[in-house]
Amino acid sequence: MKKYEKQMTDAKQIxxxxxxxxxxxxLEGARRLIQQALHEEIQTFLGRNYYExxxxxxxxxxxxxxxxxxRIVVGSGSIPVQVPRLREPFESQIVRRYQRMSEQMQQLLxxxxxxxxxxxxxxxxxxxYVGSEAPLSPTSIVxxxxxxxxxxxxxxxRSLEEDYLYVWADGVYPKxxxxxxxxxxxxVVGLNRHGEKEILSLVEGYRESADSWRDVLRDLRRRGxxxxxxxxxxxxxxxxxxLRDVYPHTKRQRCFLHKMRNVLDKVPAxxxxxxxxxxxGMYYAGSPEEARRxxxxxxxxxxxxYPKAVASLEDVLDELFTYMQFPKQHWPSIKSTNVIESIFAxxxxxxxxxxRIPSRESALYLVFKLVITQQQRFRKINAYKLVNxxxxxxxxxxTLKIRHVA
Numbered sequence: 318m319k320k321y322e323k324q325m326t327d328a329k330q331i332x333x334x335x336x337x338x339x340x341x342x343x344l345e346g347a348r349r350l351i352q353q354a355l356h357e358e359i360q361t362f363l364g365r366n367y368y369e370x371x372x373x374x375x376x377x378x379x380x381x382x383x384x385x386x387x388r389i390v391v392g393s394g395s396i397p398v399q400v401p402r403l404r405e406p407f408e409s410q411i412v413r414r415y416q417r418m419s420e421q422m423q424q425l426l427x428x429x430x431x432x433x434x435x436x437x438x439x440x441x442x443x444x445x446y447v448g449s450e451a452p453l454s455p456t457s458i459v460x461x462x463x464x465x466x467x468x469x470x471x472x473x474x475r476s477l478e479e480d481y482l483y484v485w486a487d488g489v490y491p492k493x494x495x496x497x498x499x500x501x502x503x504x505v506v507g508l509n510r511h512g513e514k515e516i517l518s519l520v521e522g523y524r525e526s527a528d529s530w531r532d533v534l535r536d537l538r539r540r541g542x543x544x545x546x547x548x549x550x551x552x553x554x555x556x557x558x559x560l561r562d563v564y565p566h567t568k569r570q571r572c573f574l575h576k577m578r579n580v581l582d583k584v585p586a587x588x589x590x591x592x593x594x595x596x597x598g599m600y601y602a603g604s605p606e607e608a609r610r611x612x613x614x615x616x617x618x619x620x621x622x623y624p625k626a627v628a629s630l631e632d633v634l635d636e637l638f639t640y641m642q643f644p645k646q647h648w649p650s651i652k653s654t655n656v657i658e659s660i661f662a663x664x665x666x667x668x669x670x671x672x673r674i675p676s677r678e679s680a681l682y683l684v685f686k687l688v689i690t691q692q693q694r695f696r697k698i699n700a701y702k703l704v705n706x707x708x709x710x711x712x713x714x715x716t717l718k719i720r721h722v723a
Contacts, residue, residue, distance in 0.1 A: 352398065359401045465682040469519075472685070477517060477537065481507035482546040482643075482708050483650070483698075484517070484567075486533075486556055487657040488525040491680050500677050501525055502684055503533050504657055507542075510708065512701020514656060516692055517542070521681050530559035538563060546711045547643060549651055551575040552633070566715050570639045573600055574653040576630065583626040584619075592619065592626070600652070608638050644707055646700035660691050 383399040485506045503522040506514055517537060522529030530553075545567040550556050552575060560567060577596045584592050595615050602608035612634065620627045630637075640651045650656060698704070 356401065359403070362403075462679060462682065465686050466678070469682050469685045472689070473518070473520070475540070477507075477541045478509050479541055479543045480546075480708050480712075481509060481517075481542060481544070482704050482711070483508040483647070484545045484548050485654050485656045486530075486548060486550045487654045488522065488553065489657075489661050489684075491684055500680060501529070502681065503529060504661070504688075505533060505537065506656055506660070507545075508698055508704065510705055512697040512704045514692075514695045514698070516660075516688060519681075519685055519688060521677060525553045525555050527555040527558040530556045531562060534559050534563035544708075544712065546708065547639065547651060549640075549654055549656075551654060552579070568639050568642065568711075569636045570651060571633045571636045572652075572654045573637060574655065576633065576637060580626045580629050583629055584623045588623075592623075595619075602638075605638060605641050608641070643711075644700060644703045646703065647698060647707075650698050660688060 382402055384402050386397050386399050388397055486504065488501045488503050490501055501522045501524050503518070503520050503525065504516070505518040507517045508514055518533050520533055520536075522533070545564050547568045547570055548556075548560055548564070549570045549572060551572045557569065560569070577593070577600070580596060581589055581592060595611070595618070599608055599611045599615070602611055612630070615630065616627055640648050643651060
């Protein structure tokens, strides 16, 4: 037994000596690759190798040594880099001026920042990931937040497409600001003509009020959105009232999953499984006729036992199956706000793990960075090639109805 323990101790000691060496090899390899890429970039710009002379008629450009050594944070740690200089103006596209970390690390920083809020020490979290030599100070953390703010402000003013077939809207509540007043972040996600989901708006709102949502929708119109085919959202009256004012011809789809939860709240817990099975039948109905039949069956089965549950379902029945007016291949994505909830699942986990963020603005910029990182993982909607054709058909139908009313 003692011999085995000694072997394990020796193995751990050897591993401890080898691992730093492996890390150092990885970092040294990264440093050499970056330095070589910088040299090749300069050679391409000059149009000649290091010791070659200018060709006749070639513009004369000369090297001017190296800039000051600086450390760049990459995924495996930080490495020293020296960018070659020229006598005339030149800026490297590989290591930009004032750049101190890779794009991968910039995407990771919001997550590390939240983890730092949870543990009380952002610097310690950062050091544990990339080492204590990384160029990060309290001042650079402040600059980091300022950068997020500038990125958010530019992003929130960008132009948008004219037509979005589907738009999902919801409110999320990060832990920020005074405890007595919860912060609401209003989120809008749209499906563009390419079948891609993109975040259109992310703003702070006052408890999902009609005025807050009206400001969001008017901002979408100012930025170029002229037509929305179907709005998918929960039962927030503020949003639906605002939609009527700004996009009156947009069709409405109540989030089916939210409505299922509302109905279950009005039946005894002992009957949840039974009622849930009936609601799931409606959720997976394959046609309007089947949906109507299952609603009638639900009414007959539970109308006398749980009248409030049936009334809750029938209260929005006209807006619960609107998705069936669109391609069947799209139904799984447009009958609920799961698109937004899946985006914010990781954000909620991270913000809930953190201490309360004192500033509402800081929370908004932080959520923005986390969400934009998630957007890169969005998948196209099923049968995305049907999007343009569906936009055309829906706009034609809408025009005919408007003419008929007139």
